[in-house]
Amino acid sequence: MQYVKSSLRLYRLAKSAFNSYQISTPGIALWMSVLSAALLAVAGCQHSANVAPVAQPGPPPLVANMYVGNAACVECHKAECDVHSTSRHSYTLHILDPVRPTDVDPPRGAIPHTGFSVDTFAGDYVITPANDMSRMQPLVFAFGSGKIGITYASPNGPQSLLEIHKTWFPHDHRWETTLGQETTRDDVPGHNRADGRQCLLCHTVTVTDGSMLPEAKFLGVGCESCHGPAGAHINAIHARSGDIAIERLGKWDATRINNLCGRCHGTVATIASQRDQQLTYRFQPIGLMRSRCFLNGGHSLSCITCHDPHTDADRTDRHYEAVCLRCHAASATNNSGVAVTKANVICPVNPRNGCITCHMPGRQAVPNSGVTYRMADHRIAIYPAETRTSRR
Numbered sequence: 087m088q089y090v091k092s093s094l095r096l097y098r099l100a101k102s103a104f105n106s107y108q109i110s111t112p113g114i115a116l117w118m119s120v121l122s123a124a125l126l127a128v129a130g131c132q133h134s135a136n137v138a139p140v141a142q143p144g145p146p147p148l149v150a151n152m153y154v155g156n157a158a159c160v161e162c163h164k165a166e167c168d169v170h171s172t173s174r175h176s177y178t179l180h181i182l183d184p185v186r187p188t189d190v191d192p193p194r195g196a197i198p199h200t201g202f203s204v205d206t207f208a209g210d211y212v213i214t215p216a217n218d219m220s221r222m223q224p225l226v227f228a229f230g231s232g233k234i235g236i237t238y239a240s241p242n243g244p245q246s247l248l249e250i251h252k253t254w255f256p257h258d259h260r261w262e263t264t265l266g267q268e269t270t271r272d273d274v275p276g277h278n279r280a281d282g283r284q285c286l287l288c289h290t291v292t293v294t295d296g297s298m299l300p301e302a303k304f305l306g307v308g309c310e311s312c313h314g315p316a317g318a319h320i321n322a323i324h325a326r327s328g329d330i331a332i333e334r335l336g337k338w339d340a341t342r343i344n345n346l347c348g349r350c351h352g353t354v355a356t357i358a359s360q361r362d363q364q365l366t367y368r369f370q371p372i373g374l375m376r377s378r379c380f381l382n383g384g385h386s387l388s389c390i391t392c393h394d395p396h397t398d399a400d401r402t403d404r405h406y407e408a409v410c411l412r413c414h415a416a417s418a419t420n421n422s423g424v425a426v427t428k429a430n431v432i433c434p435v436n437p438r439n440g441c442i443t444c445h446m447p448g449r450q451a452v453p454n455s456g457v458t459y460r461m462a463d464h465r466i467a468i469y470p471a472e473t474r475t476s477r478r
């Protein structure tokens with residue numbers, strides 16, 4: 087994936103975003119007349135200078151003017167950049183462009199069980215009520231890489247997104263109700279998310295204060311989503327200073343790493359509802375840190391024990407079983423070199439393989455829907471046979 091997108095695309099984005107602010111003011115003439123103002127918006131991104139910033143429970147805190155974007159790392163960290171650029175992290179937010187479609191574009195035509203259709207108009211995807219083009223809304227953002235579902239949205243005010251009612255599941259080739267929109271009426275295109283800025287902050291590196299228009303170089307989860315702003319690091323390297331001015335995450339302990347990933351993937355500190363905390367397939371850090379492997383294993387198990395942070399999750403069970411067997415085998419020591427407490431518990435059912443299906447079973451990504459994708463339950467535990475489901 088290319089890191090730097092053309093300024094034409096930014097212009098289009100600003101155009102769409104600006105126009106969607108006119109949500110209560112139908113009319114294509116107006117749409118066209120605000121174009122020149124939209125150009126100013128591109129320059130300044132100053133829609134809401136007087137709006138107080140909202141609380142940010144999940145995403146990383148922002149540090150002004152220090153983020154530089156992935157492209158600035160390539161010359162010195164090419165290996166990390168190459169693998170990361172093809173990962174779902176880097177693809178998790180797209181700006182739609184019907185002229186250059188990708189595999190996360192919405193299918194055109196009626197959205198079942200709503201009064202709306204997806205169409206194109208003046209170079210944008212739009213969502214329109216049947217037979218009433220004057221009430222169209224542009225679709226600007228595609229959230230999600232397409233592995234599970236893709237939710238379409240557009241800026242709808244200084245902090246808000248219009249998130250459409252149905253989410254597209256390309257593998258099942260169907261629209262399903264967007265999580266949290268179970269009560270949305272069929273005569274509106276979707277729901278106004280007053281916390282829309284939060285969506286952007288977890289699916290981009292950063293968004294300028296007061297703007298709902300992420301710069302192209304910050305789309306997706308980038309290097310600095312985990313490593314923090316790296317402007318000072320690059321300056322330090324050029325100045326040949328002794329301090330590289332960036333954290334070495336490899337030196338962090340497991341709890342700290344889990345909380346770093348958990349800023350987006352969820353921890354008990356960021357997921358307030360007790361009920362949602364049970365979704366240990368969705369909020370992996372909560373699940374992992376509730377496992378006895380973590381609690382009784384010297385708090386040594388982290389996301390990067392099993393996952394390379396720069397690439398997608400490995401799809402073979404063997405990869406993960408090898409991790410289990412580091413501790414659950416005859417002469418195991420855990421990955422920090424400390425012998426496992428209650429020494430080396432070995433599975434009485436199958437001490438060699440199949441660990442994941444039985445102890446990290448698949449859970450339907452969208453319960454009670456036609457969505458087939460199953461996510462791995464990250465609470466490693468003993469489950470009753472009837473709830474053990476393979477992920478594929």
Ligand code: HEC
Binds near residue numbers: 159161310324332
């Ligand atoms: C001009 C070259 C240069 C650029 C550009 C650069 N780095 Fe570095 N980076 C280095 C050097 C040199 C080190 C130190 C390597 C060492 O001591 O192991 C380093 C170290 C790091 C480390 C610590 C590695 C560790 O051992 O844990 C991280 C993280 C890092 N860089 C991230 C980034 C990111 C993210 C970017 C882009 C925003 C970036 N760097 C841009 C040269 C560069």
Ligand code: HEC
Binds near residue numbers: 287
């Ligand atoms: C800034 C937010 C953010 C941070 C921080 C973050 N992630 Fe993610 N992660 C995401 C999003 C968003 C996705 C969904 C990607 C998609 O659309 O498929 C994701 C997806 C993933 C996936 C699934 C990729 C696949 O194979 O389908 C893994 C694994 C993952 N993250 C691991 C990690 C780990 C490990 C860390 C910490 C080192 C981490 N993430 C930190 C936001 C984040």
Ligand code: HEC
Binds near residue numbers: 285286451
């Ligand atoms: C606290 C950070 C955070 C916020 C806020 C957030 N997301 Fe995500 N989002 C994630 C992570 C992490 C994933 C990856 C889930 C996984 O694969 O485990 C994800 C995945 C997704 C996906 C892929 C489909 C799926 O079910 O995994 C879509 C679509 C999505 N988010 C849309 C949104 C929208 C729309 C909003 C705002 C209403 C939003 N997200 C807010 C972190 C966040």
Ligand code: HEC
Binds near residue numbers: 310
């Ligand atoms: C999802 C979080 C995440 C993202 C995104 C990410 N990193 Fe890392 N990176 C880490 C973690 C965690 C480590 C420590 C890995 C370890 O010690 O095994 C790390 C390690 C490194 C290192 C040290 C060498 C190594 O591989 O251990 C460098 C250099 C680095 N990252 C650069 C980058 C660059 C450049 C990008 C963007 C192209 C990037 N990272 C994106 C989390 C991330």
Ligand code: HEC
Binds near residue numbers: 379382384386407
């Ligand atoms: C860092 C070492 C470590 C790793 C890696 C590890 N475990 Fe564990 N696991 C433990 C410890 C320690 C216990 C608790 C033993 C005790 O106190 O009885 C445990 C307990 C368990 C239990 C019993 C859980 C319960 O609630 O009774 C199961 C099942 C299990 N592990 C499966 C796995 C599987 C499957 C994997 C790989 C996906 C894995 N473990 C990886 C250390 C580890």
Ligand code: HEC
Binds near residue numbers: 371
């Ligand atoms: C003991 C190994 C292990 C650890 C530790 C682990 N994971 Fe996973 N993870 C898995 C397995 C197995 C899968 C399923 C991979 C597949 O699709 O085949 C997975 C998949 C994922 C996915 C993709 C969602 C899905 O199920 O398709 C995300 C996101 C993820 N892990 C995040 C995390 C985060 C964040 C952490 C740290 C809190 C973490 N994982 C720690 C084993 C682990």
Ligand code: HEC
Binds near residue numbers: 411434441
């Ligand atoms: C067919 C399902 C299945 C497979 C495959 C399987 N297990 Fe188990 N495992 C179980 C069940 C069921 C128990 C509980 C047995 C009991 O309490 O009698 C268990 C118990 C355990 C325990 C706790 C033992 C104790 O004494 O507390 C550990 C640890 C464990 N399994 C690890 C693993 C690992 C590691 C693998 C892969 C090498 C694995 N299991 C493969 C079903 C399975």
